[in-house]
Amino acid sequence: MFMAEKGILDIALVTVDLNQGEHRGQPHLAKNPMGRVPVLELDDGRHLSESRAICHYLEGLYPTPNLMGLxxxxxxxxxxxxxxxxxxxxxxxxxxxxxxxxxxxxxxxxxxxxxxxxxxxxxxxxxxxxxxxxxxxxxxxxxxxxxxxxxxxxxxxxxxxxxxxxxxxxxxxxxxxxxxxxxxxxxxxxxxxxxxx
Ligand SMILES: N[C@@H](CCC(=O)N[C@@H](CS)C(=O)NCC(=O)O)C(=O)O
Structure with missing residues (x-):
C-alpha cells in the first residue's frame, strides 16, 4: 500500500510461501535471519527487512507524496x-x-x-x-x-x-x-x- 501510494511500479514482487515454510529455510534466512517477510532486495545485493525500515528507505528514494513527515x-x-x-x-x-x-x-x-x-x-x-x-x-x-x-x-x-x-x-x-x-x-x-x- 505504501508503494502504491507513491506509484512505485519498478520493484518486482516475489511471493514467499509462508504456508509451506519457505521463509524458515534457505535462501530466505540468508536474506532475513528472523525468518519473516517482507524483505527488500537492493540492487547491490543487500537485504532490508522490517516494514518500517523498508518504508523509510523507499521514502528516501521516492520522496513524493511524503508519507513519513517533512x-x-x-x-x-x-x-x-x-x-x-x-x-x-x-x-x-x-x-x-x-x-x-x-x-x-x-x-x-x-x-x-x-x-x-x-x-x-x-x-x-x-x-x-x-x-x-x-x-x-x-x-x-x-x-x-x-x-x-x-x-x-x-x-x-x-x-x-x-x-x-x-x-x-x-x-x-x-x-x-x-x-x-x-x-x-x-x-x-x-x-x-x-x-x-
Ligand atoms: N516487524 C516485522 C514483522 C514481520 C512479520 O511478522 N511478517 C509476518 C507476515 S505479515 C511473517 O513473516 N510471518 C511469518 C511467521 O510467522 O512465521 C515487520 O514489520 O516487517
Missing part, C-alpha cells in the same frame, strides 16, 4: 502515531488472530486460544482509543494521510478478514468512517495490496 518534528509525531498503532492495535490483533485462527496454526505453534481471546479484548479496547482520536482529527497522525493510516488500515483489514471485526458493530463510528475513507483510496484497491475477503 523535517524531524513532523517525522517524530508521525512515528509516534505509527508506533502507537503497531504496539497497541497491530500487536494485539495479530496475536489474537495468530492464536485463535485455524489458518494460522501452521505459523503459530503452539496456539494459545485463551491468550488469543485476551489479546482480542485488548485490541478492541485500543480500537476505542483510536476511535476517540479520530473524533478530533481526520487521520491517525493528524490532518493528513500518512504511514500511520497505512499501518492501521492494513491491521484493521487483517482483523476484518480473519476476526470479522467491524468497528461500527462496537460503536466505533469515527474509526469506521475513517476506514471507509481510506478504503476508497486507489492504493487500498491496488493489486499490490489485495484486500482480504
Amino acid at each position: 523535517g524531524f518534528e513532523e517525522q517524530a509525531f508521525i512515528e509516534m502515531a505509527d508506533r502507537h498503532i503497531e504496539w497497541n492495535l497491530l500487536l494485539h490483533f495479530a496475536s489474537a488472530i495468530r492464536h485463535t485462527h485455524p489458518g494460522l496454526a501452521v505459523l503459530e505453534k503452539p496456539q494459545f486460544p485463551d491468550f488469543g481471546a485476551s489479546q482480542q479484548a485488548k485490541a478492541i479496547a485500543a480500537a476505542g482509543i483510536f476511535d476517540k482520536l479520530l473524533q478530533r482529527q481526520p487521520f491517525m497522525a493528524g490532518q493528513r494521510f500518512t504511514i500511520a493510516d497505512i499501518t492501521a488500515f492494513c491491521c484493521l483489514d487483517f482483523a476484518r478478514g480473519l476476526l470479522k471485526f467491524v468497528p461500527a458493530e462496537h460503536g466505533l463510528h469515527a474509526l469506521q468512517d475513517w476506514r471507509t475513507r481510506v478504503a476508497a483510496r486507489a492504493s487500498a484497491a491496488s493489486p499490490r495490496a489485495p484486500l482480504l475477503p
Whole structure:
C-alpha cells in the first residue's frame, strides 16, 4: 500500500510461501535471519527487512507524496502515531488472530486460544482509543494521510478478514468512517495490496 501510494511500479514482487515454510529455510534466512517477510532486495545485493525500515528507505528514494513527515518534528509525531498503532492495535490483533485462527496454526505453534481471546479484548479496547482520536482529527497522525493510516488500515483489514471485526458493530463510528475513507483510496484497491475477503 505504501508503494502504491507513491506509484512505485519498478520493484518486482516475489511471493514467499509462508504456508509451506519457505521463509524458515534457505535462501530466505540468508536474506532475513528472523525468518519473516517482507524483505527488500537492493540492487547491490543487500537485504532490508522490517516494514518500517523498508518504508523509510523507499521514502528516501521516492520522496513524493511524503508519507513519513517533512523535517524531524513532523517525522517524530508521525512515528509516534505509527508506533502507537503497531504496539497497541497491530500487536494485539495479530496475536489474537495468530492464536485463535485455524489458518494460522501452521505459523503459530503452539496456539494459545485463551491468550488469543485476551489479546482480542485488548485490541478492541485500543480500537476505542483510536476511535476517540479520530473524533478530533481526520487521520491517525493528524490532518493528513500518512504511514500511520497505512499501518492501521492494513491491521484493521487483517482483523476484518480473519476476526470479522467491524468497528461500527462496537460503536466505533469515527474509526469506521475513517476506514471507509481510506478504503476508497486507489492504493487500498491496488493489486499490490489485495484486500482480504
Ligand atoms: N516487524 C516485522 C514483522 C514481520 C512479520 O511478522 N511478517 C509476518 C507476515 S505479515 C511473517 O513473516 N510471518 C511469518 C511467521 O510467522 O512465521 C515487520 O514489520 O516487517
